[in-house]
Amino acid sequence: MDLNKKLGIPSVLLYYIYFPFWLAFFNEIGVQVVTSSNTTKSIMDKGVREALADACVPIKLFFGHVMDLKNKCDCLFIPRVVCLNGKTIYCPKFLGLPDMIRHSLDGIPPIIDVRIDARQGRLSKIKAYLEIGSYFGAGRNIVLKAYCKAWIALRRYNRLLRKGLNPLDAMEIIKNPKNKKLILPAKSNLKFAVLGYPYAIYDSFISVNLLGKLKKMGVSVLTAENINPLTLAWQKNCGLPKRLFWTFSDAALKAAHYLFRQGRVDAVLHLTAFGCGPDSLLNKFIELEAKQHKEIPFMTLMIDEHTGEAGMATRLEAFVDMVKRRKEVVSTCRN
């Protein structure tokens, strides 16, 4: 494989966490990267048609994005991400992702499915990227340099996230650094925590524009990505005998634990996808946590492939109104 080929990265799942890293890495070794377009109805429909009916929405969406990409690129980048922090792993569907795509879709370009498992030694991540580099004939030194640059890009991206930006805005700023209008979200009276997986929350199509709706209603939003990872790590096992072993679920539970205890948000929303395996447990754990903190309202929102906005909007409006009212009542009582 040579450098003139276009590499396709579907803009779903890990895209929201690692795309700046991958983009910097591939740009440095000189590979042209194309991403799939933003989720649309037609992408969703393609995904629903191709993927197994019992799979969760994000996986169906992944299938849709791959279908969208398959004619635009010469090879697909679907790494088998097993573990990145040495402690927690990813959902089994992530682990089997390249195989699911390869064996159930026809006419797709070759897939680069390097296995990344940080539990296999300190250098395992670098080795994985050396392997990726070798697909494109990039030399060792170039890959190492690209890897360092990618790390710097990722750190910058994460720093922007901590400031309260959402991933899409942060990526935009990284893309056009000159356009340095750091529009931080306006401070508002109400502050909600939205917990859930980044690929569900930030995809405005499948989340039925949850973040946009909240913003319109004058609610500022905090997500697990906006919280410092050290703060999250400090939560340890959240009072459970062992941690949840899926990375995103672990982060969401820790964020819930932290936010409920700290009590600086007005409400907590948990966004979950229909049929999501880890979420079935995570949601119950968060719910039990919420039960102990009656002063912070909690609501679960479930998304699936249907796109009717009205139901979601009604529930959100009702919830926001109740939280607002409650806050007013509490403050007048105090006075």
Next chain:
Amino acid sequence: MSKLTFPRMGESWRTFKMLLEDLGNDVVVPPRPSKRTLDLGVRYSPEFACLPLKILMGTYLETVEMGADTIVTSGGVGPCRAGEYAMLHHKLLKDLGHDIKMIVFEPPRLQPLNFIKNVRALNKNRTSIRGIIAHIKRAWRKLQALDNAEKLSHIVRPREITRGTTSKMYRRVLGWIDQAYTTEQIIETETAALQALRGVPQDLDREVLKVGIVGEIYVLLEPASNLEIEETLGNLGVEVERSMFLTGWTRDNTWTETTEMMSVKEAAAPYLPELVGGHGRDSIGNTILCAKRGFDGMIQIAPFTCIPEIVARTILPRVSRDYNIPVLTFFLDEQTGKTGMSTRLEAFTDLMRRKKRLQRGQFTLTG
């Protein structure tokens, strides 16, 4: 004295009861999952949790009613949800106001201290280590006897002359094995049991289809959760070979003596090289091995929303095409209508039979 209980998985409870009683514990035998078990489980479990979690929740609540106050169960390190079950069950039971103690066995290879601690907690009689090992060996032998009887029942049932005789005999021999205590007794009753099962009047000339069953371990092993799929298939004249037994599980992981000299892991490698938790990879590997051994079809059963089996199910159509073997998947949920499953099984059996006759060249128009 504390009363112990444990999850129920098929007939294995007979062994666990013996083992725990040998160590000096008072045991509450979990009842066979019923409609009520499921109702209780569904009421208190998360909606999208998989069926085993719900059934176990119901079973625990029932055993708590019967006076149990300690639950012995297994843990795990993922990525399958089953590893977190114990934690969630404990929290849910506490939330319902039951003060239950949990003894969770994590994989001993990763957490040897946890294993030793748990064994010590269970060892009420202060049996010596050698004694414990002897107890475990005997329990293992009993488990094997139970599994062997079940395996034979799958072979005999499709050939029986009067429907229902095998199931009746199988239930009777289970009682015999249950009564056996010493190793000699266990071996003796096992021989007697196998002989009795073989003695069921059979029609040996009957055309019998051979089907492999793969899928998630709990719904495979607990007939109450899979709507007795093996019995239904047996009654349709299908010999069933289940890929998973409690005793076979360890052996399967190092299985190189198959006719193809290939382990399940190796067989699955071209399709799914990664362990996706649960038995997703085994489902694929076993399908390939069964196809090579000339089976007529495969059935995959899994709980609704089971993550590893969804991965396997996405890949299985390709395996099915490559190896020319029909595969039927059932995702089981708390809906207990048996007719839907029977109809699908009948249709599947008819199709397999037709395919088999076509291959042999004896094609009949009426089918």
